[in-house]
Amino acid sequence: MMLWVFAAIGALIILGLSIYAGILFSRLHKQNKEIAAGEAKRLEYIHESIATIALAMQQGQCELSEGCIRLAVLLDNVPNAEQQGFAKRFPAIHSMFEKIKHMPTHDARKTYPKKEIRKMDREREKLEVEMEADIQTDVVAIIAWVKSVRA
Template identity: 40%
Template structure:
């Protein structure tokens, strides 16, 4: 009689643990789905931002330097596996980015003298004009960018 009771208790414990494990697997699956959904939404948002910035650059609503900084940063941050080397796909944009990425901005720029800002602006404009036609070609492709 005690053996039957022990077997029943053991069976109840095994069934309870099975139900608990099943529930945990279900919750894990839901969590993975939510994480994947959020990642996909982020990718879509970033791709739309890249396209919008490219369009703004083409319409001269955003200068090439600012656009290069924003687009290159977004391309680098895309949460995709096996990220291609975008510096090979968009070499002129990345070249401009490399030239201007360390220029001071915001408060640091405001702390510069007017002469220093003018010199920086001239240098930036020189970099932009050097690569303008090549960057325009890359911008055209970025307007329809997909991962």
């Protein structure tokens, strides 16, 4: 009789733990779906931002140097960016970024003397003129790439 009681208690414990494990697996599955949805939304936002900036550069609504900075940073935030080889696929954009990334932006510009800021602006503008054709080629390629990954 005692053996049956222990067996029944053991079975109830196993049943309870099984139900608890099922609840935990269900929560984990839901959490993983939410994370995946969040990642997909983040990636869509990055792609949309890349397309918008590239289009603005193509239409002359955004300075090429500013666009290159923004695109390089956004491309670095794409999952598996290193494996995708964006620096090699879009060399002019990354080249411009590397040449101007040391230049201060926003509030940091205010800490430099106006003469030095003008010098950096002239350097940046000269680079924009020199690299414009290559950058525009990369912009066309980026727009095509974004269309292909969103399709």
